[in-house]
Amino acid sequence: MDILKSLGHPEELYNLFKFKLGGCSTVMPKLDHESMSESLRTCYVYLNQTSRSFAAVIQALDGELRHAVCIFYLVLRALDTVEDDMTIPLDKKVPMLNDFHTFLYQDEWCFTESQEKDRQVLNDFPTISLEFRNLAQEYRDVISDICHRMGVGMADFLEKKVGSMKEWDQYCHYVAGLVGIGLSQLFSASQLEDAEVGQDTKLANSMGLFLQKTNIIRDYLEDTQEGRAFWPKEAWSQFAGRLEDLAQPEKLESALSCLNLLITDALRHVPDVITYLSRLRNQSVFNFCAIPQVMAIATLSSCYNNPMVFKGVVKIRKGQAVTLMMEATNMRAVHTIISHHSEEILQKVSLTDPSRDKTLHILALIREKSTLSQSSFPSRTHHLSPMYLSAAMLLAALSWQYLSTTAAQAQGTSDMQGK
Numbered sequence: 001m002d003i004l005k006s007l008g009h010p011e012e013l014y015n016l017f018k019f020k021l022g023g024c025s026t027v028m029p030k031l032d033h034e035s036m037s038e039s040l041r042t043c044y045v046y047l048n049q050t051s052r053s054f055a056a057v058i059q060a061l062d063g064e065l066r067h068a069v070c071i072f073y074l075v076l077r078a079l080d081t082v083e084d085d086m087t088i089p090l091d092k093k094v095p096m097l098n099d100f101h102t103f104l105y106q107d108e109w110c111f112t113e114s115q116e117k118d119r120q121v122l123n124d125f126p127t128i129s130l131e132f133r134n135l136a137q138e139y140r141d142v143i144s145d146i147c148h149r150m151g152v153g154m155a156d157f158l159e160k161k162v163g164s165m166k167e168w169d170q171y172c173h174y175v176a177g178l179v180g181i182g183l184s185q186l187f188s189a190s191q192l193e194d195a196e197v198g199q200d201t202k203l204a205n206s207m208g209l210f211l212q213k214t215n216i217i218r219d220y221l222e223d224t225q226e227g228r229a230f231w232p233k234e235a236w237s238q239f240a241g242r243l244e245d246l247a248q249p250e251k252l253e254s255a256l257s258c259l260n261l262l263i264t265d266a267l268r269h270v271p272d273v274i275t276y277l278s279r280l281r282n283q284s285v286f287n288f289c290a291i292p293q294v295m296a297i298a299t300l301s302s303c304y305n306n307p308m309v310f311k312g313v314v315k316i317r318k319g320q321a322v323t324l325m326m327e328a329t330n331m332r333a334v335h336t337i338i339s340h341h342s343e344e345i346l347q348k349v350s351l352t353d354p355s356r357d358k359t360l361h362i363l364a365l366i367r368e369k370s371t372l373s374q375s376s377f378p379s380r381t382h383h384l385s386p387m388y389l390s391a392a393m394l395l396a397a398l399s400w401q402y403l404s405t406t407a408a409q410a411q412g413t414s415d416m417q418g419k
Contacts, residue, residue, distance in 0.1 A: 037134075039127045040067065043074060046128070050077050050118045062284045065190040067131075068139040072182060074128045075104065075147055078121040083154045085116045090158060097155040101148035104129050104140075138189040146182035150174055161229055165265065168232035172212040173205055180208030192282040206272035207289065213266035214296040217259070218303050218314055221247060235261050247310045255310050257354050263304050263345075264359045270297065270338065271369040278331055287329055294328045294337045295321060301341040305348045335370045342366050 036044075047058065047070055058070050079100050082093060096111075103109040103125065111122040121128060132140060153174025162171050181204040188198030198204075216223075216230040223230055224244045236243050238261075239254035246255035273293050280286045298316050308314050316324075327333045346363050349356055 037131075039130050040134075042124070042127050043070060043131050046074055046121055046124070050074070050121060057288060060284055061288060062192055062282060063190060064136075065186060065192055065285075068135055068143075068186050068190065069183065071128065071132050071135060071139075072143050072146075072186060074121055075132060075143055076150065076179070077118060078125055078128065079147060079151055079154070081114060081116045081118045081122055082111070083158075085114050087115050088113070094155045094158065097151040097158075100151045101144050104132050104144055104147065136189075139186060142182055142185040142189060146178050146185075150178050153178070162232045164234045165232050168213075168234075168265075169209065171230075172209045172216075176208035176212035177205035178208070180204040180206075187280075187282075187285050192285055193280060197276075197279055200276075203272045203276040206269040207276055207293065210266060210269040210273055211292055211296050213262070213269070214299050217262050217266060218299055218309065220259075220309055221312060231258075231262065235265075252307055252310070256305055256307065259303065259309055260305055260349075260353050260359065261355045263300050264355045264362060266300060267297075267342075267345075267359075267362045267366065270342075270362075270366045274335070274338065274366075274369050277334055283329070290328045290334050291325045294324050294334060297338055297341045298324060301344040304345045305350065305353075338366065339370050342370075 051073070058066050058073070060066075061069060079097070082088065082096050082100065085093075088096070106129070108126055109129065110125045114122050132143060135143070153170075157171055157174065160167075162168050181201050184193075184200075184204035184207075185198035187193040188195050220231065224247065229243050231243055233243075236246060236258050239258045240246050240251055245251055246258060277286065277290050277293065280289060295316070298320065299314070302316050303309050303314050306314055324337060328337060342363050345359070349359050349363075353359070
């Protein structure tokens with residue numbers, strides 16, 4: 001089926017066959033297990049058990065950064081598991097979420113009552129917290145701070161639905177923007193990236209919000225069928241009495257208007273994404289950050305004005321996904337990809353769409369930003385080593401899974417997690 005969808009795109013067929021022949025197992029970076037402590041080896045086992053795709057991406061990061069991001073992921077996965085577990089009563093869950101960051105410094109703290117599939121990260125939290133305490137102080141400070149802020153945000157939204165567009169931004173900040181901020185601070189702490197990458201929290205937040213909003217927009221049908229509501233009421237109430245009414249055939253015109261409104265809102269983060277990516281200098285970090293972003297704009301292009309959002313799951317072709325991840329390894333290519341998909345959206349903008357003027361405005365800003373960036377920043381034209389090509393291949397698994405799965409990571413950690 002993937003091959004059939006790419007028949008009209010020969011470059012996708014070539015890249016898809018190349019990817020399938022290579023396979024992730026042949027390019028998986030090998031960790032030096034002999035040099036690891038037993039507890040750190042266990043952490044990588046848990047990482048593979050809870051997110052095999054993300055485990056691959058972490059192993060593509062350079063130096064000690066990979067261990068810091070591994071522990072960051074596991075801490076947030078444990079926090080998210082508490083938030084997801086509906087068997088924990090609110091009077092117990094709220095204090096746990098608010099205080100979770102303090103458990104990082106409690107040698108024996110664990111939680112053995114969870115029924116969630118990833119409960120092992122809570123059952124054996126002492127192993128994770130031990131490796132957290134083994135990290136350099138600058139990494140510990142970042143992870144503890146983000147864990148604290150995310151836990152407070154999760155507790156705040158436990159019984160509150162996303163109402164206004166401002167609350168939509170706030171919710172996405174808690175579950176994804178904070179992840180972008182934390183990762184950026186870890187990048188800078190590792191000295192693989194300049195200090196400004198970690199200091200500019202506005203740009204880092206936008207990186208997370210763009211991915212999270214894309215995920216929320218494309219997963220409308222599955223979320224509503226499972227009783228979850230992430231589309232902001234301020235948007236959908238303009239077009240329907242209930243969020244689930246947008247899936248009714250007679251509501252198609254209104255549904256598309258609401259869809260296009262939310263896509264336009266998500267696109268306003270793209271200029272920040274361009275600026276953020278333009279600042280990165282380490283190839284493994286660039287790949288880590290850029291590939292999910294280009295997957296996101298390709299997905300929004302596919303979703304824009306598309307009735308299928310309300311009938312199923314809109315997916316970009318797997319051959320297209322593989323091509324994107326193989327190409328998005330330098331800033332010039334990223335500009336080209338963003339410009340291409342922005343133009344695709346522009347061609348779909350209806351004369352009668354209520355958000356038409358706003359959509360045209362943000363697309364013009366993206367075009368201007370991309371043009372200015374191309375003239376201001378040198379492109380990365382150097383030859384990619386096999387190690388970095390392998391890293392890019394591995395990122396396909398993360399990016400594809402991130403943009404084609406949902407609920408298991410509900411209200412969790414964005415690039416690291418879904419909603």
